[in-house]
Amino acid sequence: MRSLLSLVRENWKVTLPAGIVVGAVLFWLVFVYFGFQTLFFDDKVDEDGPVFASGAGASGLDSDALSEEDAAAMNDAMDELGTELVDEANDPMPDMPDTEIVTLVSGSFVDRSHPADGVALVLNDGTEQRFLRFEDFATDNGPDLNVYLSTAPADAPPGDFDDDFVDLGDLKGNIGDQNYEIPSDVDLDRYTTVVIWCVRFGVAFGAADLA
Numbered sequence: 001m002r003s004l005l006s007l008v009r010e011n012w013k014v015t016l017p018a019g020i021v022v023g024a025v026l027f028w029l030v031f032v033y034f035g036f037q038t039l040f041f042d043d044k045v046d047e048d049g050p051v052f053a054s055g056a057g058a059s060g061l062d063s064d065a066l067s068e069e070d071a072a073a074m075n076d077a078m079d080e081l082g083t084e085l086v087d088e089a090n091d092p093m094p095d096m097p098d099t100e101i102v103t104l105v106s107g108s109f110v111d112r113s114h115p116a117d118g119v120a121l122v123l124n125d126g127t128e129q130r131f132l133r134f135e136d137f138a139t140d141n142g143p144d145l146n147v148y149l150s151t152a153p154a155d156a157p158p159g160d161f162d163d164d165f166v167d168l169g170d171l172k173g174n175i176g177d178q179n180y181e182i183p184s185d186v187d188l189d190r191y192t193t194v195v196i197w198c199v200r201f202g203v204a205f206g207a208a209d210l211a
Contacts, residue, residue: 045173056099116206149191154207
């Protein structure tokens with residue numbers, strides 16, 4: 001008859017691997033799938049305004065400031081280039097295109113399944129290029145958050161946001177100013193709502209109507 005000690009040893013050998021498997025599954029569910037740790041950590045960003053392919057940048061930003069030496073060198077180079085072109089063509093230089101950055105549409109974020117604050121702006125420089133910019137933005141952190149442009153209004157039922165949408169990519173940070181380029185073929189008369197969308201669980205953290 002086997003001793004009690006040998007039975008305990010055999011059961012321990014069986015239950016230990018099972019416990020490791022269960023622990024690993026629980027760890028994956030809590031920290032990978034549900035992203036529980038994101039509740040305690042913020043992803044902060046602080047991007048300057050976007051710089052367009054034309055060279056235009058949002059006015060008043062540090063990224064657009066030139067030192068006096070750089071400005072003088074740029075002016076000299078432009079003067080020299082202008083003189084060469086005039087000499088070659090014997091005709092005045094054509095007017096340069098207007099590259100002033102303007103706000104096409106904007107809207108304020110409203111809470112959905114989580115608190116959301118800040119402003120969403122669509123910026124344009126007179127070309128086809130457009131950027132979506134968040135300013136003073138803040139929401140809760142979470143797993144698998146993306147930035148959508150949706151046809152559903154900000155107060156729509158949650159399931160409507162991903163019926164007809166454009167995915168602009170992963171949310172760069174749950175706090176701070178940030179930019180997302182909008183593809184040139186996206187019709188902003190159709191996709192009029194910005195949505196912070198949790199792809200994994202199918203919920204909207206926040207939304208903003210663009211007008």
